[in-house]
Amino acid sequence: MKTLREDVLRYAKGKYKTEPEHLWRRFPHYAVLRHEDNRKWYGLIMDIPRENLGLHGEGRVDILNVKLADTAYADMLIHQNGYFKGYHISRGNWVSVLLDGTVPMKDIQSLLAESYTVTSKKYRKPKERPSKEWLVPANPKHYDVIHAFDNKAEIDWKQGRGIIAGDTVYLYATAPVSAILFKCSVTKTDIPFDYAEKGLTITALMKIKLLKRYKPDEFPFALLKGEYGIYAVRGPRGIPHSLSEMLK
Structure with missing residues (x-):
């Protein structure tokens, strides 16, 4: 089954100099992406059963969890194909993105960039969100x-x-x-x-x-x-x- 897992990891390493961290023995394929300075996560790649997302078919699927700045935007995304409310990270504006090609890599890069900014040490939430x-x-x-x-x-x-x-x-x-x-x-x-x-x-x-x-x-x-x-x-x-x- 197609997965963009390695594409995301290569992009994070090239763009943000991030090496993935594997923190759980039980879940060796979970990969945490975090800032070097404040150690906050800006991404989490997980492989989970398809049925946990209400998807048809058997087996597991890779997802990427990212954090967004705007609640309305996050709520809008989860009603689109390939997006879900943050899996096991439901607080805040976290969303889960399928890495099976449903969501194009360009869109994933944009979401990862926003998540990187939102979780950075210098980030201050703007009073007004950018136009959409x-x-x-x-x-x-x-x-x-x-x-x-x-x-x-x-x-x-x-x-x-x-x-x-x-x-x-x-x-x-x-x-x-x-x-x-x-x-x-x-x-x-x-x-x-x-x-x-x-x-x-x-x-x-x-x-x-x-x-x-x-x-x-x-x-x-x-x-x-x-x-x-x-x-x-x-x-x-x-x-x-x-x-x-x-x-x-």
């Missing part, structure tokens, strides 16, 4: 998303949990369109709104400004699933680094 990119579903049955920006460049939209002003939103039109149609910047959030009808409930709005349009055949669901591992867009979610680069 989101994939947000838009149901044509509830809103004419195809023509949303025909008459104006900025519109009100249902606010997703964790989204703040300054973030980037990619509107994904669900079936029958099933494709990303717009790239938008979030200009304002937390606009009070009270709506509950036809199975849709909205308690707050955000303002989004159009930045770019995409044709329905540029980023259809089949491409998102086949190339970027996005199997569903049921709510606001982050996007892989590789997809982010293509959307730009």
